Amino acid sequence: MTGPAPRAPAVPVEIRDIRKRFGGGTPALDAVTLSIRPGEFLALLGPSGSGKTTLLRILAGLEFADSGALLIGGRSMRNVPARERGIGFVFQQYALFRHMSVGRNVAFGLDVRPRSARPAAAEIRRRVQALLDLMEIGHLIDRYPDQLSGGQRQRVALARALAIEPSLLLLDEPFGALDAKVRKSLRIWLRKLHDQMGLTSVFVTHDQAEAMEMADRIAVLRDGRIEQVDTPATLYAEPASAFVHDFMGESVSLPCTVRDGAASVDGLADMPPIPTDCRPGPAVAVVRPHEIGLRPGPGPARVLACQIAGPMRRVLIGLGAHEYDVLVALDAWSPGVGDNCGVDLSRARVYPVSQ
C-alpha cells in the first residue's frame, strides 16, 4: 500500500485494577484489568452506564482513574497528559471543528506541533490529501463539516485522528450516529482499514452484532466490571455468565435448582435434569432458542403458536407457567399448534444466581 499509513509500531495496552467513581454514587469502573495486544482490534461492549466510555476516556487521558495503573507501549501513563499521549480519538459525534474546512481539520494535529517537529506546509498538505484519499473523500478537502453527510464526517474524524500517526486508535461508538445501511458498509471498511494500518484499536459499542463482526476480541462490561474477555466465537459459544449469554444473543432463561451435579428446572419436576458443574443452590439455565430441541410425543410443552421467521421456524411453547420462543430448522420436525411435545434442554448452560 502507498500513502500516509502511520508506521508507528502497534503498541500493547495494559490496564491494571483501574477504579473510578464519579461523585458519591456507585463506581463507574471497579477493578478493571485488561491486556490489549499490539495490533489487536478490541471492542468494549456493554449496556449504557456500564463504564465502557469512561474506560476509553481514561485510556485517552480525558478522564483520570482514582487508582490503578495504565501502561501504553510499556510506559506508565500516570503523568502523561492527553496532549502528549499521541493517541487517535474518534468522538461519538465526531467533534469536527465546525469553523474549519475538512483539510484544516485533518491538518490540525500537525499544525499545532512545535515548530521544530512540524512538517513544512507543503508536506502537511500532501499528507492531508493522501489521508483523505485513503478515506475515499479526497474531493471533500475544501468542504465544511456542516456540508457533509454523517458517513463523510465519520471519515474526516478518522482521517484527523490518524494524521498524528497514532500507535493506538480509540473510537467511541463509531457508528452510533449513522443510519443502519451506512453503518454496515462502514464496519467492513473500518475493519479493513485497521488491518491495513497495523494499529492497536479499541472501540466502544453497545451493539453486540457490531462487536462480533469487527473485533478480534470483545471485553463485555457490566456495572463497571469486566464480565468476560474473549473472541466473538468463544463469547457466543461459552458465555461466562448469564448476563454475557443474554447480551451476546437471543436467550431463554429458566429458573432452576442445582443438586448433586444436575440442574432441575423449577416447577417442571418430570423434565430430565441438566448435567452441570455449577455450585449447588438456586441457578438459572440459559439457552439460545435454536438450541432447544423439540421431540414428538407427549411431553411438558404445549405449542401455542408457530410461524416462519426467515430461515427458521419460530415456535412459541408454554412450559409450566411461562412461555418461551424456540427456533426450529425449516426441514426439522415441528409440532402443530395445540400439540403437546417433549423438550430437550440438554444444551442449556447453568449459572448460579447470586443471593
Added chain:
Amino acid sequence: MSRAATQESRPTQMGLTVLTVALLVALLLLPLAVVLTQALKDGLAGVIESLSQPDALAAIRLTLLVAAVSVPLNAVCGLAAAWCVSRFRFPGRSLLITLIELPFSVSPVISGLVWVLLFGANGWFGPLLSRYGLRIIFAVPGLILATMFVTFPFVVRTLIPLMEQQGHAEEEAAITLGAGFWQMFWRVTLPNIGWGLLYGVLLCNARAMGEFGAVAVVSGHIRGQTMTMPLQVEALFNDYDWVGAFCIAALLALLALVTLVFKAILEWRIDRRGGGLL
C-alpha cells in the same frame, strides 16, 4: 379562504396592529424625534458649538475612556466566568450563576453605593486609600468600577448558553490532537463563540456608555473631570441649556441606533451560523 383556528378576525387584527404602531410611535419614535429637533433648534452650527465646549468634549472623552477600559475587562472576565460555569461541575455552581445576574436585579443606585461604602472617605478602605493619596470615589477608577459592575452580566449571559449548547467535545478533540491550552483556546474555543462574544460585548458597550444611576453615585459631578455623557446631559438640562443637553443626548441616541443595527446584523449571523466566526 381557510383560516387557522388561532387567527383572530380581521377587525381585531387591524385594531391590534394600529394600537401597536401607535404605541411604538408615541413611546419610541416621538422621544427620539424630540431629542433630534431640540438639538437642531439652533441649526447645525449650534450643535457644533455645544459639542465643542470643553466640558462636553471632556464628557465624551471620559465616556469613551470608561467604556474602553470596562468593556474589554468585562469581556475577559465574562469569558472566564462563562468557561468556568459551562465546562465544570462544582459545588456552588448554580449559586455562582445567580450571583452573575445580581447586577441585573440590583438597582443601579445600589451598584454605585457599594463602591462608595467600600472606597469612599468614610468607607471600609477609605482611610487606607487616603493615606496613599489614592482616589477611587469621585474619580475615574470609581466610574470604571461602577460601570463594570453594572455591565458584567452581558458577556457571561450571552456566552453560557452558547458554550453549553456547543459542548466541549471539540476542545477535547483539540487536546487529543496535541494542542496546548492556548492553541485550543485561540484555534477552537474562540472561533466557535466569536459572534456570541461580539454580541455580548456590543450589549455591554451600549450599557457602559449609557449607564446613569451607578455612575451618578460615584461621580461626584465634577464638571470637566468626572462627568460622563449621561451625567453631562442631566447637568446641562438643570442649567436650562436645552440645546447643549439635547446635543449630547442626540449623540447618545445615535450611538444606540448604531448599536441596534450591529445587534441586528449579529443576531442574523448567529441565527444562521450558530455563534461561530466564519
